[in-house]
Amino acid sequence: MRILVFLRQVPRLRSDTPLDETAGWIDLSKAKFDPNSYDLFALEAALRLTDASQTADGSGEVVVVSAGPKRVVDALKSALEIGAHRAIHVFGDCYEAMDSLALARVFRTVCESEKPDLVLTGFMSDDGNAAALGPMLAELADFASATGIVAIEATAAGYRVERELEGGAFEVVDLDRPALATVQSGINEVRYPSLKDIVAARKKRIDTLELPAAELPTSATSLLSVAPAGSDGAATLLAGSVDEIVSQLVAKLDELRVL
Amino acid sequence: MAAVLVITELVAGKLRDESFELVALAERLAVAHGDEVVSLVIGAGISAAGQTLAKRTSGRVLLADDSRLGDYGLENYRAVARAALERVDARFVLMSATPIGWDLAPRLAAGLDVAYIGSATALECGGGDAKAVFTRRVFGGKLETRVAAPAGRAVVTFDGGAASATQGPAQRSDGGVVEELSFSLPSLARARFVERRSSDGAGVDLTKADVIVSGGRGVGDAAKFAEVIVPLADALGAAVGASRPVVDAGWLPRAHQVGSSGQVVKPKLYVACGISGAVQHLAGMKNAQYIVAINRDARAPIYQVADLGVVADLHEILPALTQALSKRAAGG
Numbered sequence: 001m002r003i004l005v006f007l008r009q010v011p012r013l014r015s016d017t018p019l020d021e022t023a024g025w026i027d028l029s030k031a032k033f034d035p036n037s038y039d040l041f042a043l044e045a046a047l048r049l050t051d052a053s054q055t056a057d058g059s060g061e062v063v064v065v066s067a068g069p070k071r072v073v074d075a076l077k078s079a080l081e082i083g084a085h086r087a088i089h090v091f092g093d094c095y096e097a098m099d100s101l102a103l104a105r106v107f108r109t110v111c112e113s114e115k116p117d118l119v120l121t122g123f124m125s126d127d128g129n130a131a132a133l134g135p136m137l138a139e140l141a142d143f144a145s146a147t148g149i150v151a152i153e154a155t156a157a158g159y160r161v162e163r164e165l166e167g168g169a170f171e172v173v174d175l176d177r178p179a180l181a182t183v184q185s186g187i188n189e190v191r192y193p194s195l196k197d198i199v200a201a202r203k204k205r206i207d208t209l210e211l212p213a214a215e216l217p218t219s220a221t222s223l224l225s226v227a228p229a230g231s232d233g234a235a236t237l238l239a240g241s242v243d244e245i246v247s248q249l250v251a252k253l254d255e256l257r258v259l
Numbered sequence: 260m261a262a263v264l265v266i267t268e269l270v271a272g273k274l275r276d277e278s279f280e281l282v283a284l285a286e287r288l289a290v291a292h293g294d295e296v297v298s299l300v301i302g303a304g305i306s307a308a309g310q311t312l313a314k315r316t317s318g319r320v321l322l323a324d325d326s327r328l329g330d331y332g333l334e335n336y337r338a339v340a341r342a343a344l345e346r347v348d349a350r351f352v353l354m355s356a357t358p359i360g361w362d363l364a365p366r367l368a369a370g371l372d373v374a375y376i377g378s379a380t381a382l383e384c385g386g387g388d389a390k391a392v393f394t395r396r397v398f399g400g401k402l403e404t405r406v407a408a409p410a411g412r413a414v415v416t417f418d419g420g421a422a423s424a425t426q427g428p429a430q431r432s433d434g435g436v437v438e439e440l441s442f443s444l445p446s447l448a449r450a451r452f453v454e455r456r457s458s459d460g461a462g463v464d465l466t467k468a469d470v471i472v473s474g475g476r477g478v479g480d481a482a483k484f485a486e487v488i489v490p491l492a493d494a495l496g497a498a499v500g501a502s503r504p505v506v507d508a509g510w511l512p513r514a515h516q517v518g519s520s521g522q523v524v525k526p527k528l529y530v531a532c533g534i535s536g537a538v539q540h541l542a543g544m545k546n547a548q549y550i551v552a553i554n555r556d557a558r559a560p561i562y563q564v565a566d567l568g569v570v571a572d573l574h575e576i577l578p579a580l581t582q583a584l585s586k587r588a589a590g591g
Contacts, residue, residue, distance in 0.1 A: 013402070099374070099375075101369060126398070129378065129399065129538070130378075132368070132377050135362060136365045137369075138366065139366040139369035139370050144449035147361045147362045148361060160453070165455075166523075168513075169457045170457070171454075171456075172454050173450055173452055174450070174453055175449065175451075176450075179449075186503065186507030186513075220372075220373060220408060220410060221374045221408055221409075223405070224392060225405045226402055228402060229401060229402055229403040229560055230563070235565035237567075237568045238569050242575050243579065249576075249580055253528070253584075256549055258528050
């Protein structure tokens with residue numbers, strides 16, 4: 001069983017992160033980056049599936065893929081330390097500004113050469129929050145797909161997944177191979193690498209893939225502006241010492257007749 | 260004539276409120292572009308829903324009524340959407356940002372090779388180069404971007420509340436026409452619905468609570484949650500809620516989660532402690548009658564919906580508040 005995990009490296013948003021008005025995004029030049037939190041749950045889910053299959057036929061392989069400039073190698077290395085078997089770095093500066101559809105086109109070429117049984121990726125990214133890359137890739141690669149899963153197990157024909165719906169409801173879906181699923185947060189507890197894992201990761205392969213400029217897709221969306229999210233009706237802020245704030249809160253609770 | 264296609268959604272045989280909001284948004288897009296509005300209703304035994312919708316839109320209503328469409332299945336619903344897209348020249352396809360929208364809308368966009376704009380919160384229709392500009396929240400709701408589709412075609416999902424209820428289409432006399440949509444469903448689905456199950460048996464019903472004290476990641480850890488959140492809830496006779504990161508981390512059972520994927524609550528009072536206010540959490544509590552937020556980060560999105568805010572360390576405020584309430588209860 002070969003599982004591809006698409007891992008995004010996302011910028012950390014701090015209260016003093018400057019915005020880049022021309023790009024309609026945050027200024028990435030001084031940003032620090034982390035692996036996308038949802039993608040780490042996807043990686044862990046992939047490792048658990050291959051842990052199980054390795055005991056059966058020893059054929060499990062998790063390949064982690066990320067697109068971006070040189071710095072995404074950091075994210076790939078972390079994934080190899082956590083337990084991925086191999087990594088592919090789709091190298092280029094153009095990827096960080098690509099929308100989901102363009103990135104899905106890039107990753108389709110990786111799917112075509114790797115021929116995975118299963119693709120796992122995060123339900124959404126911590127930065128763009130689009131929740132679109134996975135299902136778009138599934139459409140382009142013609143894979144069965146399910147979004148926002150909270151459980152997955154291998155079956156004879158493919159995978160049984162559980163999708164999270166609204167209001168505490170879930171939906172069980174069977175997917176034939178090859179399949180793609182996007183993973184919700186909290187599906188598992190992501191393992192920490194041991195020192196041994198970290199050392200072992202140094203011997204693992206990171207292949208670099210550079211697409212010819214003519215093959216690079218373009219984004220179908222354009223960002224016009226970015227700003228701090230607006231308020232619906234600005235909250236009244238309480239000020240003062242702890243005691244002063246507490247007595248104002250108690251007065252408000254009195255007024256609301258909840259005491 | 261090009262069209263704005265609205266793919267509506269049913270819950271227990273009735274159209275979701277969000278679907279009526281979509282029709283209102285579609286009518287604005289249609290006016291700006293000189294298009295017609297076409298709505299699609301998918302399900303089993305849905306002619307009443309189709310009639311209801313026809314009374315609230317001036318456009319056409321396409322009905323895909325089939326016993327195999329009662330439960331959502333990606334390939335069946337996609338086949339129906341494609342049949343509708345063959346019948347109308349859709350400039351925009353609108354869906355709601357729900358589990359069905361998340362699953363289907365990006366696939367439709369990729370299949371059509373058009374832009375996808377997910378979870379939009381607002382629509383601007385105006386002159387200029389971009390006749391339609393969509394607002395969407397990013398970085399967990401902390402920032403807002405304005406996005407356009409330069410080629411003029413897009414699949415868009417909207418969050419609930421993107422059009423206010425008052426802007427929604429009213430009952431009208433020039434009601435739309437209901438038409439049966441012909442389609443064929445794939446004989447072999449590669450994604451098969453097995454069953455639906457619910458975690459309602461978990462015994463925590465926050466929807467009936469008058470007061471909810473909720474904690475988020477900012478509380479720190481499970482021990483601190485028990486130390487500061489639970490005693491305040493006890494002092495207020497309140498139910499205990501939590502944001503997603505708290506249940507993901509296992510500090511509390513998932514049954515306590517407030518949000519679009521957890522419980523959607525409307526208490527008299529909601530006290531949000533150390534909760535930044537991710538979009539999905541806000542969707543679950545923003546209709547509370549009164550919201551108090553306690554969070555050190557003044558830019559936290561929770562302050563977008565709060566009535567009263569305390570930008571301070573909750574570990575100082577909450578124990579003092581609990582103590583004040585206990586003293587009062589003891590008559591002191």
